[in-house]
Amino acid sequence: MPKRKAEAQLKREKVEEEEQPEEQRKAAVDDEGDDAKDDDGKADDDSSDEGESNDDEDEDEDDSDDDDSDSDDDSCPDASASEAESDDDEEGEAYKEVNVQFEFFDPQERDFLGLKALLNTYLDGQQYDCSGLVDAIIRQTAVGTVVKSSEEDDPFAVLTAFNTSRGPAAGSSWLGQLRSYLRDHCPDEATRGKLDKARTDRRIQSRSGQTYMDWTAFQDRLDDGPLLCLSSSLGGGAATGAFSDAGTALLVSERLINCPPQLAPPLMQMLMEEIEGAARDEDYPAEEREEFAFRRYLHVTRVYTDTLEGGEAEEDGENGSAGGAGGSGGSNLNKSSFRGKKGNGGAAGKEQLVVYVRPEDEYLHQVCSWSFTFPLEGRPVAKGDLRPLRAVMCVSAERVGEARAMMDLVVGNMMAEGAEGGKRVDKAREKAGGKGL
Amino acid sequence: MATRCQFENSNDVGVFAKLTNAYCICALGGAENFYSVFEAELSDHVPVIKSSVAGTRLVGRLTVGNRNGLLLPNTTSDQELTHIRNCLPDEVVVQRIDERLSALGNCIACNDYVALIHPDIDRETEEIVADVLGVEVFRQTVAGNVLVGSYCAFTNQGGLVHPKTSIEDLDELSSLLQIPLVAGTVNRGSDVIGAGLVANDWAAFCGLDTTSTELSVIESVFKLRDAQPMNIVNDLRASLIDTMA
Numbered sequence: 001m002p003k004r005k006a007e008a009q010l011k012r013e014k015v016e017e018e019e020q021p022e023e024q025r026k027a028a029v030d031d032e033g034d035d036a037k038d039d040d041g042k043a044d045d046d047s048s049d050e051g052e053s054n055d056d057e058d059e060d061e062d063d064s065d066d067d068d069s070d071s072d073d074d075s076c077p078d079a080s081a082s083e084a085e086s087d088d089d090e091e092g093e094a095y096k097e098v099n100v101q102f103e104f105f106d107p108q109e110r111d112f113l114g115l116k117a118l119l120n121t122y123l124d125g126q127q128y129d130c131s132g133l134v135d136a137i138i139r140q141t142a143v144g145t146v147v148k149s150s151e152e153d154d155p156f157a158v159l160t161a162f163n164t165s166r167g168p169a170a171g172s173s174w175l176g177q178l179r180s181y182l183r184d185h186c187p188d189e190a191t192r193g194k195l196d197k198a199r200t201d202r203r204i205q206s207r208s209g210q211t212y213m214d215w216t217a218f219q220d221r222l223d224d225g226p227l228l229c230l231s232s233s234l235g236g237g238a239a240t241g242a243f244s245d246a247g248t249a250l251l252v253s254e255r256l257i258n259c260p261p262q263l264a265p266p267l268m269q270m271l272m273e274e275i276e277g278a279a280r281d282e283d284y285p286a287e288e289r290e291e292f293a294f295r296r297y298l299h300v301t302r303v304y305t306d307t308l309e310g311g312e313a314e315e316d317g318e319n320g321s322a323g324g325a326g327g328s329g330g331s332n333l334n335k336s337s338f339r340g341k342k343g344n345g346g347a348a349g350k351e352q353l354v355v356y357v358r359p360e361d362e363y364l365h366q367v368c369s370w371s372f373t374f375p376l377e378g379r380p381v382a383k384g385d386l387r388p389l390r391a392v393m394c395v396s397a398e399r400v401g402e403a404r405a406m407m408d409l410v411v412g413n414m415m416a417e418g419a420e421g422g423k424r425v426d427k428a429r430e431k432a433g434g435k436g437l
Numbered sequence: 438m439a440t441r442c443q444f445e446n447s448n449d450v451g452v453f454a455k456l457t458n459a460y461c462i463c464a465l466g467g468a469e470n471f472y473s474v475f476e477a478e479l480s481d482h483v484p485v486i487k488s489s490v491a492g493t494r495l496v497g498r499l500t501v502g503n504r505n506g507l508l509l510p511n512t513t514s515d516q517e518l519t520h521i522r523n524c525l526p527d528e529v530v531v532q533r534i535d536e537r538l539s540a541l542g543n544c545i546a547c548n549d550y551v552a553l554i555h556p557d558i559d560r561e562t563e564e565i566v567a568d569v570l571g572v573e574v575f576r577q578t579v580a581g582n583v584l585v586g587s588y589c590a591f592t593n594q595g596g597l598v599h600p601k602t603s604i605e606d607l608d609e610l611s612s613l614l615q616i617p618l619v620a621g622t623v624n625r626g627s628d629v630i631g632a633g634l635v636a637n638d639w640a641a642f643c644g645l646d647t648t649s650t651e652l653s654v655i656e657s658v659f660k661l662r663d664a665q666p667m668n669i670v671n672d673l674r675a676s677l678i679d680t681m682a
Contacts, residue, residue, distance in 0.1 A: 112625050113625070131646050
């Protein structure tokens, strides 16, 4: 596979990005302190935050990441407040600016522990086969990118895509666990159907009165006579829904809480290029190429919400927003780069502000075919803070390009344009800013 | 026999358990699975007890002990102290000590004869360690790291240290401790050995992620099966790295 390696080599030749001075607190603690602290952190997993912070590395940079994530919990406004502050605060040693270089690599075996730390909370505290997921990411050499500050460090971010119905990931336990987790949190039957109507949803009853939960179980007992299917589709038993349909990609995307938005466009670009490459690369057997011929992308991510009314957002409010987002994608108003306002068709007069922490979420959400959100249970949220939600959206392959173009316009894609492009993009941003985006 | 297990999806078994030749202490609150893995291997020979220390589940990292005694940090509550004292055999002296570096399991590594301690530990603590645990105490670092308890694990038979330990350090430690030492990893490349595994003279437990190579090295160096030390040189040579250049 010489072609593949060459491309991988190109990528490994690092897209170096001079990061804008990163406002991270330089950790003034020793290694010792951190080690003891890290062990504590590990033990508190079940009650801790979305701890993409449990790196157990000794690097100073990662330690300062740790400190930031530890303190930045859920509150987005706090993060932006501290960013603003640190610009002015020149005396405070706590707010020194640190330059960080981000480099993009293929996932490798050495990233196993770092990726595990990032993905431990993928199912929001529920235990699942995390090692299996990380293993799958590392094994899939064709597609997948990891962001680190150097080859030996722990990853800050990961983005990869798996085919949910074919290929090595399809039968794996972590995919099944993710599937059930998302199905359990669907707000209603209709969404559940779009996401994943598993075979077990239909009961197949044969004339002899035997009930089978599964088409395959029935097939094993063909002598049982003609079947009477209880569900609405005849000759059924086949599962439908995004997870089981052919050509669906599950996007696995996690990053540390304070990652700059400028990471997203190059990550997405690399992912799409790799997928395209894998789908067309003659060196791969036809089956593998089929695996990467994606028709839609399932994106599972985290967003935050803020009810502008003082009280709790009620169930119908959230359902309304999910429905509104799915149905009226085109008509949403965007106030600023990372805030979206969803008109609420259902509950009159209540406004739900959805805050996106990652830039690609906002644009993917606009072009998605359907989506839903659900709140994370069991996590106390302070009165003024934003509530964390998990968002699931399905974007068809044709529209991903649109989303990426919008995102590149606003956030800027350093990889696409190079140094010159930075200026062009700034101009475009000003123009866009003028339109009230 | 080396066994793989997990505490609530965490592979860091050495954080939640303390294993010696005379007793085993497990953390409270995990799934019964964890506890039963230990019981299956050990309960015929030694008491296996469940306890918290300082209200936390970090029994492995906060305490240090051997056949002769057990040391607890000053943050241990009175009930915990009494509970542990009651459950352990009378020969084991249980003592709570006042030490600024209260994560004793991270700062002290010991077997029944020798102990390595963090270079900054108080004089008094060093004396108490020598007294209660009945060991000879050395102030040492492992691979340049002061947290000796985190980066190495050793028993009376052998020991595993941080993968980046130099040959000279390895030789020096080996002669201090008078046991064979191997530099290696646990839990699929994790270099925090003390947190990743627990071992005594006949049993060892490590995380589910531990690869079979790592497991063979562990079983070899801790002499947990009928293995000759030469096996490391003969059978396993191809999979081991001698030096990190």
